[in-house]
Amino acid sequence: MWARRGGKTIVALLSVAVLVLSWYGWQFIGDVNSGLTTTDVFGDDTMAAEPLDGAIDILLVGQDSRTDAQGNPLPREVLDKLHAGEADGERQTDTMILVHIPQDGRGAVAISFPRDAWVELPDGYGTNKLNSAFSRAYNYTSRQLHQAGDKDADEIDNEAKVEGRKNLIRAVEKLIDRPGMIDRYAEVNLASFYEITTAIGGVDVCLKNDVHEERSGVNLKAGKHTLKGAQALAFVRQRYGLPNYDLDRIARQQAFLSGLVQKMLSPDVLFDPGTLREVVRSVQKSVVLSEDWDLMQFAAQMRGLSAGQVEFRTIPVVGAAQFGSASALEVDVDEVREFVDDIVGTPRDDDRSHVEPGDYTVDVYNGSGDPALGDEVRSLLSDKGFQGEGSAIVDGGQESVVRHAPGEEDAGQAAADALGTDVEVQEDADVPQGRIDVHVGPGFSPGEPGGGDESGVTSVVPAAAQAPVQNTPEPDTGAETRTDESDAPDDPITAGDIPCVN
Template sequence: MRGAPPRRRGKNVGAKVALTLVSVLVLTVTGYAWAAMQGLVNGLTTADVIEGDEGELPADGARDILLVGMDSRVDAQGNPLPEEMLAKLNAGVADGELNTDTLILVHIPNDGKSAVALSLPRDSYVTIPGFGQHKINSAYARGKMAAKRELEAQGVTDEKELELRSNQEGAKTLIATVEALTGQTIDNFASVNLLGFYEITNAIGGVEVCLNQATKDPYSGANFKAGKQTISGTKALAFVRQRHGLLRGDLDRVVRQQVFLAGLANKVLSAGTLTDPAKLSDLVDAIQKSVVVNSGWDILSFAQQMKGLTGGQIKFHTIPVKNPEYDTPDGLAIQIDPVEVRNFVAKLSGKKPSEQSAPAPGEITVDVYNTSNIEGLAGTVSETLTAQGYVAGEVANDTPRQASVVQAAQGELASAQAVADALGGGIAVEENAEVTSGHVRVLLAPDYQQNGSSAAGAPAGGGNAPGTAPRQGGDADEQPITADGVTCVN
């Protein structure tokens, strides 16, 4: 399941969680240790978050799995973690939110011969369906809290029922957010809590990593020499938590998580782990304590389908980034281009990237609706756009909403992005089946600034202007990180 924390949060446990995510994948893709697999499946916690028959091969030719790291101080069954374990994990005091600090989309063709793992940085500024534009790691928490308030209004008082049903809605909100961002349909979902990382790394005897240079950081507790080394437990936590002192901050931390996950996959896929009864038993036990999967996922059939996968066939990438220090109402975030992300994901998944570019302004009719209490706002914005060559459409008031958004017909996201850019950037863009082809619909909420830009339109001080910043994230031409060998990183 899912949630989100502030950038300067000292107790950044989300990165710790990330490292158990691959354990579900690698244990299910090997085809080894069927007796242990059966025991694992029987003991997994499930959640009703995805509709449909997950036992069938996906009709689009590939399975897309959303792996989520939860900042949770309970185990998969909802039992609070002991205080001594929280202290060992340096988890800090709970802030009342469930944060999803690690998001990885795994794409596996139905032939089971390869896998692409795509990291979505936790601070990516995206459209959250129903909530406007925010950091992606807040999608789960926003969906959960809205559902909980609604359930309470309906008279639901049982705390266990409230948690179960609101958590499921939070998960569904995050799934919808990732689908809207990537253009992929999520077939399966797996989440892990922070306990899992600690126990899984210990269960398999640690993971080998490699650093380009020695590093020391008092915030995360990192204190590592240069070169190859095997780490587990608290040292592994420090390795994936460190952000200070890294050239690209959070983006380098994402790379750290990827190489650790690759090393973990390599270790678990090795016969030395899967044929060792004690290690396998400890690994299964750790997964059962910390992992939740969607109901209906036939993991045994999936494992048989994937049994030929090897470490070198699992490749890790990161989505493209425009500006890693983007100033927003939610604080510093990571700016991305939704069209670029979709094309990048399409190319990695073997689909033909959209060649679409936005039509000329004179070919786009823009309907502008004022959902705020600012008198005359829709008319003013419509005039601004017509002055730039766009065709004036309907101008009217509409139902109040909290966040501004620019919508386009399905397949015409580039048109929405062009209109958002014409208004100063920083406004959420999304496809909407109700919008007529050739039209763009602008819904203006109180967060829209009347000077022609949104509240999230400017880069952080000292940053490059949107569109001019160097690419900081994934690039289809980059060498991906794989689970075959050890890659040295910052």
């Protein structure tokens, strides 16, 4: 059984075509980096390092925000055209797509993640819908900064958005079990979609049946259409009346993006300086990109890309399920990970973590009751190259645990692996960057399993987030279900086609 929940959707995959276009815009109108809105979601190291497999992995996010990239409310007339309600700055990540571009750049796969997929979120935010990862981190950070009282409203909003984006990236990586895979981030909103589709003169789509739905404003006959602006947005945002609900909406988004990629790679756009100039202006106004994105390097990798070599896929789902008061899509995590592995390849052990033990100092706290155990643990860590000396005797009672600074989960796991046993690994904001705390509890014995799941990794739980964040499902607001799966969209869409969709 499939399920969907109402929500306002925007196509984040728009970003990939915008990025491709940005290349060619460089040839005609100069540096398209100038004037872009950027966000520091990776820090200094991620963008400087080349991925081991040479691939680029971009998380494309569609925000249902009634503001532009600079946080300015959209004009009332624009909101009315888009059937978008008030300019209230709502933060719903309605579309999440992972784009994997191999090293040769001659093909790309875009993997859609349903917003209502029920998953375990990172950083202590509990189990909830995937699209709540951004808002939960945003809200928590905003509350903490307001309480601190040393920043103004704009500073708080900007920092909270960065933490929301980081948490969403980690949530996708956690679901597919590929920490550190994502190295680029692009975010679009209602304004982006409206302005860019208008600038390129519209996108060709095809409908299987007549469609009329008042809430979204869509009113189209069966067959082919060229859509732009408000019409295009209505096409991809329709919430009601679709036989497969969210899965049909994803199929529409993918079909629209297949047409968009075709249009943006066509001579009508690539060799028209006026059109390119308008699109770049739209991107600069309403698209957010991760900092330090080397567009020249990206262009070199994308040089051989053609529309027919971009494929759109959707992760498998089990079906509709009720989780407390929330209707969501149940997913089989193992099936999702196998699905992603089949598309992008199985990661090698040495690809999953790029930790240099010598860059980390480990503090050992021995609460086991056995004074000699501290030296034994120190020896195990030193043998693996970790820095630090001796150990401190502390009161017992605490379970064995490894704590690491935010963003250094690989290092924490590497230290836990050095102990030769399953030890809980936690993120702790009180641990400085470059340091790791190892607490040895009663009953700890190197080489014998001592807890945690089969992989030795448990939820990453920042101590600061435990108290204020409640594992409360988002309330259901009119979920619809279906029992007939026969019409569920299955086949991948390729960006060289104009497929007819529901």
